[in-house]
Amino acid sequence: MKFLWIAFIFFAYFAQLYLKKNMATSRQVLPTNVRPVHYDLSLRPNLTSFHFDGRVIVKLDVNEDTKVITLNAHELKLTSAKLQSSALKTQSSQEATDISYDEQKHIVTLTFAESVPAKSETVLDILFEGTLNDQMAGFYRSSYKDASGETKYLATTQFEATDARRAFPCWDEPSLKATFDVTLVVPSELTALSNMNVISEKPFQESGKGPNVGKHEGSQTGKDVATSTSVKEVKYATTPMMSTYLLAFVVGPFEYIEAHTTGEHNGESVKVRVYTLPGSTEQGRHALNVCTKALEYFAAVFGEPYPLPKMDMVAIPDFEAGAMENWGLVTYRTVALLFDEKASSLAAKKQTAYTVCHELAHQWFGNLVTMEWWDHLWLNEGFATWVGWLAVDHVFPDWDVWTSFVNEDMPRALSLDALRSSHPIEVAVNDPAEIHQIFDAISYYKGASVIRMLSSWLGVDVFLAGVRRYLHRHKFGNASTGDLWAALSEVAGVDVSKFMQLWTKNVGYPVLRVESVDDSNIEVTQARYLSTGDLKSVEDTTNWWVPLGVLTPDKVESYTLTDKSQRFAVGSHSFKLNAGQSGVYRVQYPIDVIKRLADEVRKPNNGLLSNTADRVGLVADAGSLCVSGEQTTSAFLELAQAFQNETEYFVWSQISTHLSNILSVWYEQPSEVKDGLNQLRRQLFSPIAHKLGWEFKPTDDYLTNMLRVLVLSNAGRSGDQGIVDEARDRFWRFVKGDNEALHPNLRGPVYNIVLKNANDEAEETSVWEEILKIYENETLTSDQRLAALATLGNAKSEALINRYLAMSLDEKQVRGQDSVYVFRTLGSNPDARNHLWEFFSNNYDLLHTKFSKSLSLFGIAVKSSVDGFVDDRRIEEIEAFFANKDTKEYARPLQQAIEAAKVNAEWLKRDSQAVQDWVKGYVARD
Structure with a gap:
């Protein structure tokens, strides 16, 4: 019997190793024979024909002898590919003998006659062309109307998750970081932006070496063939090491307003601009003010200065998401960036402030340190959601944003995660088609909720100290969830991973069923919460570590539930679990406890439930548990009547949500x-x-x-x-x-x-x-x-x-x-x-x-x-x-x-x- 048990342990161990290896190898990733180090990218978009020409020169690290190079390209035509290396036996440059495409996998394979040896200095030079599509993906066009009502177009980018490959041939994976030099050739009257600051701007001279080589012989020097307008060449400073999905460029007739940060925490002042189409710049004032404050706040919180010399924020008329955190050039839906003090609503003001802070948080958490693969998307989005609200709370302390979080963001996560068709926070992603499907309430709001729970458990100061260690250790590189847990564990002196893996690697969350043992003790039992109310034993295998935070009239008792069922001393027959609603779970009380809590609600100062978040949580739990049948809908309707004298917005908002x-x-x-x-x-x-x-x-x-x-x-x-x-x-x-x-x-x-x-x-x-x-x-x-x-x-x-x-x-x-x-x-x-x-x-x-x-x-x-x-x-x-x-x-x-x-x-x-x-x-x- 002992032998069988040991054999089982060995089997489980090796099965886990196999699964981890198999999961990694099943990812659709590029071969590792070469790796990009630096891109020199030139692009010439035409806003009349919606065509663009490009040239990319890529410095490569050659890891093994090779004459085949595979990289990402989608809806691009490569017109030539040349490999240059001093180690070639015949001549230093050779043309590709074959260029073949796999449109399903978005890859292009270049084959050369002569092998390039490992460790040699090698450069790949590609000419290509593509289309400025109208699908809000890759390098695309966005329409607007000018002052005379005529429809015009600008060019912009959206590369996350895997659409940089629509703009230029590249190694389009987050861990394949490189530096970038960008050159844009555009009509002279337009503004051209990229991640970095402009280092030169001059009339474009056709040289035969630019992005249009072989395309425009005989064209007028410094003129655009299609429009006969003058053309300029804009060059930008070299970027830091970064992932392809964070590269960006925007071309259009923009105006801007400008401000500078104080430099108190960044070491020097950062120039901030909001770019809009003509006539709307003043609507960017609110976002500009939030940005200058948030950049300094994040530099202080993260212990790392913002590493770029400028921050541009641009309102784009056609934009699929709310905003995109491109390093130094954040693009937004117009409605997510612009706010008019006289004509816009307060809800719009709050949403703009949050969106700006969320995208600025990414400049560190996502851009400076990037997830090594999309399995760890939540590291980007969950953290940026939590710390985005942290910054909003700093800038607008009277908004009570953490109660807002309990009222709006946490319920979004818990509602989705109560379904069998939910997914863990850390979810395996193999096929690029799967990536966009996990940009959801789990990655954003459950991710943020468990971070909030962890920061409350450790203490916010300890938590942020661990974050600073993590960022400093991995800056300009890539990291995984485990790397964050390691840094936090070192600072906190506890095994954070043991606690948090239960929350990030398992789908769902618990409902805690509370029974009063006597006036001083309660028994708490946990089970996975499903809104279907038909939990099966095979689905209830996780023992979450649950911070209880038992609220009593005298104090908050900090306990942690680690078993399926435990007893705890509360010292009072009047109590509420999840004080401040920092824990990610629902609570089911017996009817006598609910009645006592309803009595507290009726008190002028709300008695035990004087914290607004606790009253919001009581309503949220009762409203959700009637969906699953663990409490009755009529019981919720009775409870709602206890709030007739309520005065706080967030409580009424939660009641409104459930009645609706x-x-x-x-x-x-x-x-x-x-x-x-x-x-x-x-x-x-x-x-x-x-x-x-x-x-x-x-x-x-x-x-x-x-x-x-x-x-x-x-x-x-x-x-x-x-x-x-x-x-x-x-x-x-x-x-x-x-x-x-x-x-x-x-x-x-x-x-x-x-x-x-x-x-x-x-x-x-x-x-x-x-x-x-x-x-x-x-x-x-x-x-x-x-x-x-x-x-x-x-x-x-x-x-x-x-x-x-x-x-x-x-x-x-x-x-x-x-x-x-x-x-x-x-x-x-x-x-x-x-x-x-x-x-x-x-x-x-x-x-x-x-x-x-x-x-x-x-x-x-x-x-x-x-x-x-x-x-x-x-x-x-x-x-x-x-x-x-x-x-x-x-x-x-x-x-x-x-x-x-x-x-x-x-x-x-x-x-x-x-x-x-x-x-x-x-x-x-x-």
């Missing part, structure tokens, strides 16, 4: 049930809405103003007639030219209230047309236009819904990047779900082609079209539809959407009668 979720799932239930749920929402939100009123006073703080928007919106959506009448009056005054009638914070909510409460189809159409005019008004700020666009999806009329869907296919009406507003809004609109699914299924091929280069957008379309249903027959129809499709490129969002729909269907079956009974009793009482 219930109404969304109950959308096909009898009208008396839905009316009763809306009656509860009115009872909760209307009193404070009427108390706060419609006017924004100079003395009101940020959170008061956010609360005003939230409660007016909820009261109006639930049919408070006084609020609806006021909203209608203000709306019509606003569309007739009285801008003072609607504060920017309230415009989106009022559009929704008026559209939802239209008396008939004629009024609805009239309101809808006015909102459409607001969206089409290009003089308005981006956030205001997009608020109008999103609102259009809340129509009830089939004709209006179909018009809206048709708009999503027309790039002249809705940019491809903004189609997400169409799909998300319609997916959350019960009156539109069937129309959306029919539209999606009927236009599947068209939509898939439209987003073939932007599959994250297609994933959003899939999710929005699927996850709102609660009918088994519809879900079966959806599964059958996708059964014969190649879903590899969007498998995760599809699986998650179908599972979410099934979760809601089961929730409704389980609780529909109980909620109906509760509503009857509630209406009778009220």
